[in-house]
């Protein structure tokens with residue numbers, strides 16, 4: 001195991017110089033007085049009874065153990081699961097809650113449980129005896145929960161535990177065993193009930209992930225911006241071009257009122273970012289922003305997804321469930337690809353917007369919802385209305401305010417600042433020391449038309465950062481279609497002869513089409529014979545066959 005395994009408290013603990021923040025394995029922790037916890041326990045037992053208090057402390061410990069394992073995952077590099085298991089006890093000890101001693105089992109003691117430990121000096125037994133006296137049941141509730149939460153995280157499945165012996169009920173030491181849920185026999189359902197895991201694990205994973213994402217985003221943004229020397233709009237968007245600045249200003253003004261907004265523009269232009277901006281700058285910013293892609297949900301599921309359903313409303317509806325409208329209550333609901341909503345749902349959507357209430361599938365009563373709706377589409381909805389595919393009344397409801405985001409090719413001024421920002425972010429994410437673009441690469445990015453818009457630019461930059469051999473992205477690192485983009489028609493240096501210009505342009509388009517003459521001629525709107533003649537004139541090998 002060596003010294004690396006012997007977790008060192010001074011390595012794991014860190015203090016901010018100014019005080020206020022203590023971190024353990026990178027995660028914020030508190031120094032807590034055990035007597036205060038003892039008093040809380042006494043009060044909870046009085047308020048809720050022994051069993052309910054036990055459940056509360058068990059789940060408190062579980063959350064603590066789970067989060068500790070989660071923090072350790074980022075802080076130490078152990079691969080082996082047995083090391084992780086042993087570390088749990090060591091961490092418990094380091095945090096001052098209990099002294100953990102691994103158990104040497106004799107063969108005659110029955111089958112080995114999944115996890116087992118002897119506990120000494122449990123703070124919890126001490127506090128329980130102090131405030132509530134000796135018990136006829138184990139009392140190290142949060143310690144048991146901690147061990148189970150930690151093991152559950154490490155093993156990726158619920159591990160539940162209990163104490164076979166406890167100082168709190170007069171034993172000489174506490175003795176913990178933990179087993180996977182399915183290995184507990186039925187007489188232990190009481191123990192299992194203390195964990196009520198269904199909601200707990202999902203919720204913990206969710207909260208932790210949300211926290212981590214927020215932290216990571218902030219850190220990455222700060223670092224990458226500093227490194228790239230990019231000044232970014234406070235809304236987290238790059239908008240050097242006038243067209244985009246106009247959109248952002250408009251979005252900010254729109255944010256202040258509660259009207260429904262329709263965001264339009266080609267795929268990949270960043271419609272969701274604008275929707276987020278509207279939410280973040282609105283009075284609803286402290287409530288939920290819920291996004292759903294209407295094209296990604298099947299027609300049959302969309303209704304229950306948006307409006308929720310009652311238990312038994314259809315096969316598989318085993319629980320009552322709130323829909324996204326209810327989840328977004330007080331906040332903003334973003335309906336992406338609203339043009340894909342089928343006609344039957346369009347009518348229901350319209351009714352919700354008019355009445356401001358939803359009815360869950362399989363329920364008769366309606367529920368009031370206070371939701372600001374932002375919808376987006378890359379379709380021409382006016383045209384869809386004319387074709388009879390989209391309801392006109394819904395269209396007018398959605399398009400109270402329309403924000404039309406221009407494609408990237410119409411805001412060339414944004415291409416390089418965006419590319420630099422995306423590059424810095426990708427370098428950070430991929431852990432590569434790539435700090436910029438060569439002038440050739442930058443030129444080429446400006447030449448390309450970006451039919452896939454910001455999303456395509458982001459993919460191209462990420463790929464380039466991954467492939468790049470030096471410290472900056474070269475032209476060769478760009479995707480083939482970007483490399484093949486024909487030179488700009490705007491003269492950069494000395495004006496060229498028209499004839500040379502034509503030659504370069506034709507050859508570039510030919511290269512972009514992978515040598516396909518028919519397609520090249522079609523795109524240039526000239527005959528194949530004309531193209532053939534010109535290639536021959538240039539002495540191009542393509543003219544030879």
Ligand SMILES: [Zn+2]
Pocket residue numbers: 122125138139140163165166167168174175
């Ligand atoms: Zn105990």
